[in-house]
Amino acid sequence: MKHPDDPSEDDIEAIADEMTDLSKLSGDELRQHLLKRLERLRRERRELNDKLQELDPNAEVYESLAGHLDEMSKQFRETEARLAQLQKRQTGITRITIENFKGISKPVTIPLRPITLLFGANSAGKSTILHAIHFARELLERNNANPDSTLQGGEAIEMGGFRNLVHKHDLEREIRVRIEITPTDDGVPTLAELLDLDDDEGGSEVFSRLNINSQVQTVALEVVARWDFGRDEGSFSECRYFLNDEAVITIRKPKPDSLPVIEEINYFHSALLALDESLGELKKEFDREIRRFRSELLTELAGSLPKLSGNAPAQFGFDVVHPKTGAVIVKRGDAIDRNTIGRLVVNLPNVKCATNADELLPPGRSEIEAAVRRFEEKEHAALKSCGIFPMIQLNGQTSPSPSLLRSLPFPPSALGEEGQPYWAVINQVVVGITALVRQHLEGFRYIGPIRAIPDRHHECPQVEEAARWATGLGAWDLLLRHYDRVRGKGDSFVEEVTKWFEDKERLGLGYRIEISGLRSVAEDSLLMNHLKLLQTQYDERNQHDFRENVLNPLQSTPQTPRIRMTDTRTGTEVGPKDIGIGVAQALPIVVGALDSRSLFLAVEQPELHLHPAAQAKLGDLFVTQSKQERLFLIETHSETLMLRIFRRIRETTRNKLPQKGLEFTKEDVALLFVSAGESGTRIAPIRLNDEGKFVDPVPGGFFEEGFEELF
Secondary structure (H helix, E strand, O other): OOOOOOOOHHHHHHHHHHHOOHHHOOHHHHHHHHHHHHHHHHHHHHHHHHHHHHOOOOOHHHHHHHHHHHHHHHHHHHHHHHHHHHHHOOOEEEEEEEEOEOOEOOOEEEEOOOEEEEEEOOOOOHHHHHHHHHHHHHHHHHOOOOOOOEOOOEOOOOOOHHHHHEHHHOOOOOEEEEEEEEOOOOOOOOHHHHOOOOHHHOOOOOOOOOOHHHHOOOEEEEEEEEEEOOOOEEEEEEEEEEEOOEEEEEEEOOOOOOOOEEEEEOOOOHHHHHHOOHHHHHHHHHHHHHHHHHHHHHHHHHHHHHHHOOOOOOEOOOOEEOOOOOOEEEOOOOEOOHHHHHHHHHHOOOOEEOOOOOOOOOOOHHHHHHHHHHHHHHHHHHHHHOOOOOOEEOOOOOOOOOOOOOOOOOOHHHHOOOOHHHHHHHHHHHHHHHHHHHHHHHOEEEEOOOOOOOOOOOOOOOOOOHHHHOOOHHHHHHHHHOEEOOOOEEOHHHHHHHHHHHOOOOOOOOEEEEEEEEEOOOOOOHHHHHHHHHHHHOOOOOHHHHHHHHHHHHHHOOEEEEEEEEEOOOOEEEOHHHOOHHHHHHHHHHHHHHOOOOOEEEEEOOOOOOOHHHHHHHHHHHHHHHHHOOEEEEEOOOHHHHHHHHHHHHHHHHOOOOOOOOOOOHHHEEEEEEEEEOOEEEEEEOOEOOOOOEOOOOOOOOOOHHHHHHO
């Protein structure tokens, strides 16, 4: 029997809620927890409000209960906001950073949203972003740093190899492409998950003792290609892995014929430190040793560098910069004193002497380069003294990128006594992040600016070819693959494509797409002879003869699907060659946008040959399909298309959308203006407000020309 003083179910639930460590919950668990909390708070608010309605406002308890209700309402709003943020979290590829690729020199970061719009003048470099994605995939899947054609671009994109792709054709530069991903609730796959190992095979104990997923918000893989002067060709030279925007592991292959080496493992990365407290003690020991060595170097360089300068007072004859970012640490002409040398030493080993000196070998340069080498050696020695081996050769691996079918080719003992427990984590970082990036790039689909029109008797190849999408033919192939041989017509996917072409509320292009099966009978075949006999002896043939000699052979004849399009205004049936050029150019865009396998669809000039009303409705197509956890990267010159997307933002804010499914917010779109300058391609994000209006000024030539032409 329940005692009156016993806590209620809501009380017990509230206590359990307070005791729950939300940071340890997975995404799905956290969602469920917050939903339960919302329901409990909703019940308690209602009950408390009912009590207040019954009380005299002057009663002593009234003010206390009213305050409690306010606090509960605040908790309710905060929980609602957190749940909304969790449910809205964008996963998948969220940023791409490009360096030294075509028109881009210094690192340029491209934020990706469900819809990312690239706009700018002709030859500004908009296609550079798309080509960088092609290049990254070539490196990861084909170890190819010298692509002419690509897996996705086929003959539609001629890359021209490394020499043509590197910025200003400067073979001293390295091309870098970094792809950042926000993982889903499943996180980064462990080696046990990738190899499908269960507990009986040691999946948990051997491979998954430590797991980074509890500490990870974002992961990234940076691929690097450089010119090999010995072979006179580009080579895939490096993979860098990032957790939460901080590098954790670097694999480098110095020469095409050398073995890849793990050159850096950042055991003191914040994510790894959070996994194991014992690393914190090792870090303290390591930091003490490095601080001592920096102090020694400072004293040594402060005594030697001023004496080497030919100037009085002593000055640096060259810039000293950060080798990856290009940030200037010491300027040419700065005084050589303890302060400037201190800046240099603090940045070791990320120090590089620039080539802007008057002399070929300026005084002090060799001493600084020697200090960098000594510092790197000291770092390795200090790690070894802590029981960690920082460099590991990957025997049997041919590329900086690992195989996804096995663990990295080295035993745990290669990591040293203290490093052995992190063998599983290192494999999860390298193999798991590589698997994630390749999975997303496999869902990348590219449609070029000029789409081919298939011939009258178009047939799709037996095996799907990703490169056919670049010319648009992959879309026509896909429609044929959606032929239902049992029903003798296109399936539900074809019907959905037809709705977008036929429905006036959608694109309204006035065509219905139909797929039918065509059976071919050879002129000299026995079946053709029986068919001819039917003309003269139809009445004499019995049902059995007809079925055995005509019907059954005819039904066993292979069907070849054919695409026909009916003009809904006239009822005329036509082939792909006979439709308007705008319709033919739009079909690959619609098919690609509706195909659920297009996880990341990149399109150049989707508006080609379409009238303005249809261009606007393409905006609605991208808006509706972007809700399916997919990305659209659109290079466009169409203000009409962009304005439709901005309009949907405004209508969502005002709750005045014409129909469901068109909800869209400023957070769902990235608007990037691409321009060419003396230093290379520039990308300027243009912010929008909740009304879909520009927060930042839009560079001249866009959204102005129409106004000037009218007025």
